Amino acid sequence: MATPTGRSPELRHDPVSNRWVIFSPARAKRPSDFKSKSPENPDPNSSSGNSCPFCIGNESQCAPEIFRFPPDLGNPNWKIRVIENLFPALSRTGEYPSEAGGRSLKGLGFHDVVIEAPVHSVQLSDLGAGEIGQVLLAYKKRIEQIATFDSIKYIQVFKNHGASAGASLSHSHSQILALPVVPPAVSTRLDGTKEYFEKTGKCSLCEVRAKELIIDESTHFISIVPFAATFAFEIWIVPKDHSSHFHELDSDQAVDLAGLLRLMLKKMSTQLNNPPFNFMIQTSPLRVEESRLPYSHWFLQIVPHLGGVAGFEIGSGCHINPVFPEDAAKVLREVNVNLSG
Amino acid sequence: MATPTGRSPELRHDPVSNRWVIFSPARAKRPSDFKSKSPENPDPNSSSGNSCPFCIGNESQCAPEIFRFPPDLGNPNWKIRVIENLFPALSRTGEYPSEAGGRSLKGLGFHDVVIEAPVHSVQLSDLGAGEIGQVLLAYKKRIEQIATFDSIKYIQVFKNHGASAGASLSHSHSQILALPVVPPAVSTRLDGTKEYFEKTGKCSLCEVRAKELIIDESTHFISIVPFAATFAFEIWIVPKDHSSHFHELDSDQAVDLAGLLRLMLKKMSTQLNNPPFNFMIQTSPLRVEESRLPYSHWFLQIVPHLGGVAGFEIGSGCHINPVFPEDAAKVLREVNVNLSG
Numbered sequence: 001m002a003t004p005t006g007r008s009p010e011l012r013h014d015p016v017s018n019r020w021v022i023f024s025p026a027r028a029k030r031p032s033d034f035k036s037k038s039p040e041n042p043d044p045n046s047s048s049g050n051s052c053p054f055c056i057g058n059e060s061q062c063a064p065e066i067f068r069f070p071p072d073l074g075n076p077n078w079k080i081r082v083i084e085n086l087f088p089a090l091s092r093t094g095e096y097p098s099e100a101g102g103r104s105l106k107g108l109g110f111h112d113v114v115i116e117a118p119v120h121s122v123q124l125s126d127l128g129a130g131e132i133g134q135v136l137l138a139y140k141k142r143i144e145q146i147a148t149f150d151s152i153k154y155i156q157v158f159k160n161h162g163a164s165a166g167a168s169l170s171h172s173h174s175q176i177l178a179l180p181v182v183p184p185a186v187s188t189r190l191d192g193t194k195e196y197f198e199k200t201g202k203c204s205l206c207e208v209r210a211k212e213l214i215i216d217e218s219t220h221f222i223s224i225v226p227f228a229a230t231f232a233f234e235i236w237i238v239p240k241d242h243s244s245h246f247h248e249l250d251s252d253q254a255v256d257l258a259g260l261l262r263l264m265l266k267k268m269s270t271q272l273n274n275p276p277f278n279f280m281i282q283t284s285p286l287r288v289e290e291s292r293l294p295y296s297h298w299f300l301q302i303v304p305h306l307g308g309v310a311g312f313e314i315g316s317g318c319h320i321n322p323v324f325p326e327d328a329a330k331v332l333r334e335v336n337v338n339l340s341g
Numbered sequence: 342m343a344t345p346t347g348r349s350p351e352l353r354h355d356p357v358s359n360r361w362v363i364f365s366p367a368r369a370k371r372p373s374d375f376k377s378k379s380p381e382n383p384d385p386n387s388s389s390g391n392s393c394p395f396c397i398g399n400e401s402q403c404a405p406e407i408f409r410f411p412p413d414l415g416n417p418n419w420k421i422r423v424i425e426n427l428f429p430a431l432s433r434t435g436e437y438p439s440e441a442g443g444r445s446l447k448g449l450g451f452h453d454v455v456i457e458a459p460v461h462s463v464q465l466s467d468l469g470a471g472e473i474g475q476v477l478l479a480y481k482k483r484i485e486q487i488a489t490f491d492s493i494k495y496i497q498v499f500k501n502h503g504a505s506a507g508a509s510l511s512h513s514h515s516q517i518l519a520l521p522v523v524p525p526a527v528s529t530r531l532d533g534t535k536e537y538f539e540k541t542g543k544c545s546l547c548e549v550r551a552k553e554l555i556i557d558e559s560t561h562f563i564s565i566v567p568f569a570a571t572f573a574f575e576i577w578i579v580p581k582d583h584s585s586h587f588h589e590l591d592s593d594q595a596v597d598l599a600g601l602l603r604l605m606l607k608k609m610s611t612q613l614n615n616p617p618f619n620f621m622i623q624t625s626p627l628r629v630e631e632s633r634l635p636y637s638h639w640f641l642q643i644v645p646h647l648g649g650v651a652g653f654e655i656g657s658g659c660h661i662n663p664v665f666p667e668d669a670a671k672v673l674r675e676v677n678v679n680l681s682g
Binding site: 008009010011012013020022023088089090091103104105106107108154156158159160164165166167175177179180181183184185186188227228278279280281282301303308309310311312314315316317318320 | 655661
């Protein structure tokens, strides 16, 4: 079946998520015509000032602070604050159960918030690479603190931008959720990359170098649209050198990653009309077995929200993506953005 | 941590989806206060008449028909039509590849639409049990037709109700997507129910009889909120007697299932303010190995859309559900609905 984009449907298997994705151009506009129908344009005057608990000056409206940058509690001119979530999904107090073998488990863990900027109207991509690098280093510092708890098995860092991508407050922030179990997507990912490693002797994420999928690169990182992207215009930023855990990042690498992340967020916003989006740091479980390290390679996944998840996806776990990854990569490679703004 | 609902967070493992779900009442309203913020209230006058291709009289605007009920092509007074999808996710023509071992596969399969009623303003739950039974028998008939193709491995039946649940047309319809691979959620489900079977010697879905999780039952079916429901107010309708494939359903069972499905849809609509929803028939792969039959038990899953999927869920595959299943079951058990309407 020929389509307006000249392509036929195709199923692709992603060794990282270990699943099939349907690429279905019959339902698509031209790749360059994708735009968010509900662009996020947070009014800097709404929910700001007194009413936003994340704004500078309103610290007393928040749950307890864990640390701030610069690291001086007496300094009111903070740039970044890491605080407890006022409505945590998991509770940080109580006895940890000794074994996870049963069908239920006490909901113990950590759920923190990283306030990325003191001012309401500033979004993450408005910051300079140095400042975004500091946000990444705040994630790293908090991960290192939480990792000391033996009962924590996995730490998920994620950012929800825009109400329809799950953000309940428009003030720029991200979240850190530390779990007493290894979550299913992470187990599945390790199984998938293991299978690839056993077949090829190589780490699947060290291998992402297909020219047609690359958007850009920096000194230490490469940004791609993955071969079997689950979502239209999904982007992965992958360390060029093998690294299992995000928190192995050093300060130089943090600023380098920040620059590429900023570029990807600006490209996505320009091309797709400031869509709601999520990004997730896909790292390895804490205390992962030594034997898994050769195929455990962390990356940062960016997902714009251009369509919803419906019955087919919920039922089958299989996603339908209307944009071929090489087309999305070409569009994102070619879009010009203003990096000074 | 005590909460307004008097419960602490808990993680639960579902042997069927084979994953952990976080139950987090700290973020919740009282279970009885959940309402859809974007109720679906399709205006029977909008997109109807000439502009809706699914309305009776507009058959020429649709892709080719496969069959209709009553089964007489010359009869203009049809009740149900099964047609090809005008924008199929998969293509029905082309050579089928001989092996699925590679990283990509031609997108061959079937993608059909079941128009559940001839009139625009009629929703599925407005129909009588006998009429809904006919819709279920239309699924069965189409599944049996597609199952004759050796290259088809799995057939997913699903319904999207409401724009934010993925419905692009408000005229009541469901879809049938036949895939050349077993999709990931199905493989995971079989692995999960296998593990349960090996541990206990029993089928996990033959075992769902916990009184506090039951909403209602009919002669052949039971409706429950599963112990580790992924979504708030998720409902499963499960055959009481072990059955691996939906299309084993006979005509009596179809009407019986239809009555319970109708009751659940009405309860959900009444209690949750007519939310957008999906339902999915979770059946077994075609030609599943004999050894898997004892733990392959089909069911119908209903998911109201009360909140979106955000970065944590995409990243970890782990869901946060603000309503404990026994609380949701109690609310749904007690809600009164008008079954004559």
